[in-house]
Amino acid sequence: MPAKRASPTVLLTGFEPFEQELLNPSWEAVRALDGWKCGRATVHARLVPCVFGDALDALDRVMDELQPVLVVCIGQAGGRAEFTPERIAINVDDARVPDNHGRQPIDVPVVPGAPTAYFSTLPVKAIVRELRAGGVPASVSNSAGTFVCNHLFYGLMHRLATHPSAAGARGGFIHIPYLPAQAARFPGAPSMSLETLVDALRITVKTALAVKHDVAETGGQLH
Template sequence: MTDTTVLVLGFEPFDKAPLNPAWEVARTLDGKTIDGARIVGVQLPCVFGKALDALDAALQQHRPSLVIALGLAGGRTALSIERVAINVDDARIADNAGQQPIDVAVATDGPAAYFARLPIKQAVTAMRAAGVPAEVSNTAGTFVCNHVFYGLMHRLNTVPAWAQTRGGFVHVPYLPEMAAALPGAPSMAVETQCKGIEALIAAVLRHDPEQQDLQLSAGQLH
């Protein structure tokens, strides 16, 4: 039985949508084994603050060696591995609790930004090799997705218990059933999205963390 746990986080539906592909992927992967690691899917509320409470609970319960958080980015055509999380909440719309923070720090004691703790270029190569459109993205936005991404990286960089834990964030496209109501909107089947995230996880698990991408060596940006 494996001692390695990979936590895959996905948000609940938001903005009146009936479903969220991020959660559909996370719940589909829940219970699978990839390269000897057990996958645990956890749903996060699309709510500032409460999403980080749920993250903390999941970290404590599952003690993962790798955390991949997923979020919806409607309009994107590929799975987008985010490079950097920034220390600001600036919501274009309200979250599921009606909150709409403007220009508020995610962590008042944190740096301006953190890089993902993933070999992002190698992961993109692996995902494309699996036949899944993938890319590196340099903007995770300023909504709850970035809130969780920054909160995750802040914990991995400041809490000794998580010093060796790797983590990052991936934005995913609409599902076809969502795009059907949005003429011209790009989409990707949940099976394809799962295939891409599985390839990403395998690439990270096989990668030597001592040989991370150059941008990861800095850890954080002041």
């Protein structure tokens, strides 16, 4: 097992493009922060395949390498208008479309025999509060879907809950809107600029490192 690093490491992951897209806003935003210093912590950005199983293998390798104290995985959510930290990951793969290797699991667990769900250990409501204060549209999301995003989110939270090397580390998942160039192909679809997405990630990392106990304020939805 690699030794713990002298200075804290933050891992940000983004996905490769999928479903005929030429880019993925998650990777475009994440890679802009590779090497960024947030206090004593250093951010490392890594690309993850949009493939069931392979995404978790890639996450395991980089977590073994970096031993991060904080992991924030980012994914595209076309149609959403806000920066949305996810509250919960569920133990099911149910793919609406095939992944980038043609895999399309239906109603199978991410991790057989593991808990039904895990809550994010990010301070999701504090993150939303700080994002809004910084002028970024944001809200708590209560569903990460059942595609590779939720697959990666659940796998991350299961590792953080069970792997000895992850003791004390925190993590979660955030869905983000299309970039404007993508939304132009879908008239009426909302988007968010790359500059805003990168600023939002900076706020997210700063808040997650500073806030150990989430704030108690409404973040619920009627449906």
